[in-house]
Amino acid sequence: LQHHLLETTPNLILKRSVILIRCGLRVSDACTIRFDCLLHDGQGAPYLRYFNNKMSREAAVPIDEEIEAEVRSQQQRVLQRWPDGNPHVFPGLKGNADGTRHFSPDTYRQMLKRWLAQCDVRDENGQPVHLTPHQWRHTFATRLINRDVPQEVVRVLLDHDSHQMTAHYARITDQTVRRRWEAATKVNIRGERVTLNPEGPLAQAEWAKTRYGLATQTLPNGYCGLPVQKSCPHANACLTCPVFLTGPEFLPEPKAQHRRTPTLIDNAKGCGHQRVAEMNEQVAANLDQMITELEADGPQEAADAG
Structure with missing residues (x-):
């Protein structure tokens, strides 16, 4: 039975884990998925239908083509074992000759624990990793929040009954992003380090402004520090703008732009566009200062930020 259905233990764990990670299901819901679980909307987009055991109701989550x-x-592996059909996508492995029992969440937890031990997965302190299936649901939720998906959409995808639980993920994510932002190197166009005082009287307001900028004014080479009530009238003028900020995670882009800028200066001078040449010379000088300061912390911070 195990050979027909699931081939090897890593494959067994992987298939359930992918659903937990990419769909945000609880382990009890993933293990009880019915055989006829795939649905498609009018555009042909796929969905995974499942039973929310906690709320005792049917639910569905959009999935990609890989899932x-x-x-x-x-499903094909199940049909090889039960050609006449089976009610479950993941039937139980033992004591299940007729296929009526679904795979046990406790069995999955134990197999995951053994697999992690066999793979010798360790954390940043060299300690064996302790992982529960529900942590992947948290990861799914926080990734959505990090991408600024509206909380109501996140609530629907997680099939939460109230907004309170979804808001909990948003608060945790915001606190994590804030701590990293406060600790990370940030420089302005003059290569000067910019810091936020987490204990200052404007701490909350400064962070709200920063978070808004990260979400709505994304730039390929840094961040915009413009007040949220104002719009920017200058297209592509960021590297001469006093409210522009950047960090180690953006280093490849400033470096690439720094390599391109001498050509722009030469072309402008060759065409007699002195003002354009001067602007690009200022950009080159600012890039020099920013890159020098960002590289002062070494490559490790850039790797951590990325």
Whole structure:
């Protein structure tokens, strides 16, 4: 039975784990997915239908083509063992000759624990990793929040009954992003380090302004520090703008722009566009200062930020 259905223990764990990670399901819901779980909307987009055991109701979550293909592959393995059909995508492994029992969440937890031990997965302190399936649901939620998906959309995707639990993920994510932002190197166009005082009287307001900028004024080479009530009238003038900020995670872009700028200066001078040449010379000088300051912390901070 194990050979027909799931091939190897890593594959067994992987297939359930992918659903937990990419769909945000609880482990009890993932293990009880019905065989006819795939749905499609009018545009042909796939969805995974499941039963929310905590809320005792049907639910569905949009999935990508890769997840759909994995589910269909699992369905075919089930049909090889039960040609007349089976109610579950993941039938139980033992004592289940008729296929009526679903895979046990406790069995999955134990197999995951053994697999992590066999792979010798360790944390940043060299200690064995302790991982629970529900942590992947948290990861799914915080990734959505980090991408600034509206909380109501996150609530629907997680099938939460209230907004309070979804708001909990948003608060945790915001606190994590804030701590990293406060600790990270940030420089302005003059290469001067800019810091936020987490204990100052404007701490909350400064962070709200910064978070808004990160979400709505994304730039390829840094951040915009313009007040939220104002709009920027200058297209592509960031590297001469006093409210522009950047950090180690953006280093490849300033470096690439720094390499391109001498050509722009030469072309402008060759065409007699002295003002354009002067502006690009200022950009080159600012890039020099920013890159020098960002590289002062070494490559490790850039790797951590990325």
